[in-house]
Amino acid sequence: MSQVITTRLAEKGLTLPSPAAAVANYVSAVRSGTHVWVSGQLPMRDGELLSLGAVGAEVSVADAVRCAELCALNALAAVGTVAELSSVVRVVRVGVFVSSRPGFDQHAIVANGASDVMIAAFGDAGRHARAATGASSLPLGAPVEVELLVEVG
Amino acid sequence: MSQVITTRLAEKGLTLPSPAAAVANYVSAVRSGTHVWVSGQLPMRDGELLSLGAVGAEVSVADAVRCAELCALNALAAVGTVAELSSVVRVVRVGVFVSSRPGFDQHAIVANGASDVMIAAFGDAGRHARAATGASSLPLGAPVEVELLVEVG
Amino acid sequence: MSQVITTRLAEKGLTLPSPAAAVANYVSAVRSGTHVWVSGQLPMRDGELLSLGAVGAEVSVADAVRCAELCALNALAAVGTVAELSSVVRVVRVGVFVSSRPGFDQHAIVANGASDVMIAAFGDAGRHARAATGASSLPLGAPVEVELLVEVG
Numbered sequence: 001m002s003q004v005i006t007t008r009l010a011e012k013g014l015t016l017p018s019p020a021a022a023v024a025n026y027v028s029a030v031r032s033g034t035h036v037w038v039s040g041q042l043p044m045r046d047g048e049l050l051s052l053g054a055v056g057a058e059v060s061v062a063d064a065v066r067c068a069e070l071c072a073l074n075a076l077a078a079v080g081t082v083a084e085l086s087s088v089v090r091v092v093r094v095g096v097f098v099s100s101r102p103g104f105d106q107h108a109i110v111a112n113g114a115s116d117v118m119i120a121a122f123g124d125a126g127r128h129a130r131a132a133t134g135a136s137s138l139p140l141g142a143p144v145e146v147e148l149l150v151e152v153g
Numbered sequence: 154m155s156q157v158i159t160t161r162l163a164e165k166g167l168t169l170p171s172p173a174a175a176v177a178n179y180v181s182a183v184r185s186g187t188h189v190w191v192s193g194q195l196p197m198r199d200g201e202l203l204s205l206g207a208v209g210a211e212v213s214v215a216d217a218v219r220c221a222e223l224c225a226l227n228a229l230a231a232v233g234t235v236a237e238l239s240s241v242v243r244v245v246r247v248g249v250f251v252s253s254r255p256g257f258d259q260h261a262i263v264a265n266g267a268s269d270v271m272i273a274a275f276g277d278a279g280r281h282a283r284a285a286t287g288a289s290s291l292p293l294g295a296p297v298e299v300e301l302l303v304e305v306g
Numbered sequence: 307m308s309q310v311i312t313t314r315l316a317e318k319g320l321t322l323p324s325p326a327a328a329v330a331n332y333v334s335a336v337r338s339g340t341h342v343w344v345s346g347q348l349p350m351r352d353g354e355l356l357s358l359g360a361v362g363a364e365v366s367v368a369d370a371v372r373c374a375e376l377c378a379l380n381a382l383a384a385v386g387t388v389a390e391l392s393s394v395v396r397v398v399r400v401g402v403f404v405s406s407r408p409g410f411d412q413h414a415i416v417a418n419g420a421s422d423v424m425i426a427a428f429g430d431a432g433r434h435a436r437a438a439t440g441a442s443s444l445p446l447g448a449p450v451e452v453e454l455l456v457e458v459g
Contacts, residue, residue, distance in 0.1 A: 280331060
């Protein structure tokens with residue numbers, strides 16, 4: 001069934017990555033009742049960050065959109081470590097942190113990179129509540145970090 | 154029944170705004186089980202930000218309190234798009250992001266602007282867990298952003 | 307039963323503080339259904355912050371780890387105000403905000419201070435989803451703030 005999700009993403013040119021290994025004392029995703037909570041995901045592909053630095057400074061908004069998209073794909077891969085993606089009945093919340101300096105104001109455009117992945121994967125069930133904010137810095141120097149909460153059935 | 158909430162707010166001189174229209178791939182609020190998750194709300198009134206810039210820099214703490222209040226009212230209006238306000242049995246969490254520079258330390262005062270709205274609306278059921286933090290920047294240059302989670306019955 | 311948790315922590319040299327009093331219109335923790343939501347906790351001991359300033363600037367990473375540890379202990383004490391610690395069946399999410407300047411990239415190391423407390427207290431049930439991000443400033447000038455969500459049975 002999760003094949004449907006993979007196919008939908010492929011139609012948009014998106015590929016689900018292998019989930020990153022659980023690290024130390026925290027894990028990629030936790031299932032609690034009917035919800036799956038996903039750890040903050042970085043724009044990491046094959047162990048390397050796609051871009052490095054603050055958005056609007058070292059990283060362009062266009063590149064940051066690609067980063068947000070990759071974070072979101074990594075988040076879906078993380079869901080897959082504790083639940084079938086086909087069991088997702090609703091994307092509940094997406095949190096997007098954008099590494100940025102004072103004066104930056106394009107958070108919504110960057111965050112759309114993540115939101116669009118949810119719609120590509122789940123259609124109407126992918127429509128979610130969202131908080132996009134600016135971070136003074138992010139782990140490993142990443143430009144974007146994305147958190148995810150989904151309801152599973 | 155939601156009339157009660159409106160009246161309580163009016164007694165404090167507060168008016169519930171019309172909810173902002175759902176935008177693109179994310180929505181103002183999602184109901185999942187017995188909870189309503191509200192997207193990060195900005196201090197937007199009639200399509201314009203109440204203030205612009207960082208708190209403690211371009212925006213005074215007093216003005217930021219008004220912004221937090223408006224964000225909170227917008228958050229309640231967003232709850233109303235997916236549930237009756239009178240069905241709220243508990244305000245669970247309020248997240249307050251304060252756009253600020255290094256050295257700013259008045260987050261709690263700003264966040265009280267949002268917290269007070271919850272008590273005005275719901276009395277004891279409005280008492281919530283809260284996280285107030287500093288953001289390097291916020292969408293559209295807003296000084297404050299408020300997220301909300303409520304339990305509905 | 308919560309004695310077990312206290313003992314486990316003591317074996318690691320960790321002591322559960324007295325919970326901070328609930329302040330004004332928000333509270334230390336809210337129970338909603340089978341979950342306990344804890345307010346953002348600061349590295350406060352006996353009414354004073356352990357350190358003051360940004361991590362990587364005024365505060366060393368090593369000191370910030372101790373701060374994260376203290377925040378996490380305060381968070382567990384807050385859980386105890388609304389539920390027995392022995393009723394915790396899973397630590398669901400830990401949110402770690404690190405006060406920092408552009409270029410800081412050691413968030414994961416700081417956040418481990420909080421994550422390790424959860425494992426010390428709950429063993430495997432302490433493994434959680436986590437988001438670690440950089441804040442431009444934090445309440446009272448704190449270097450670290452930790453939010454907590456646990457499932458209780």
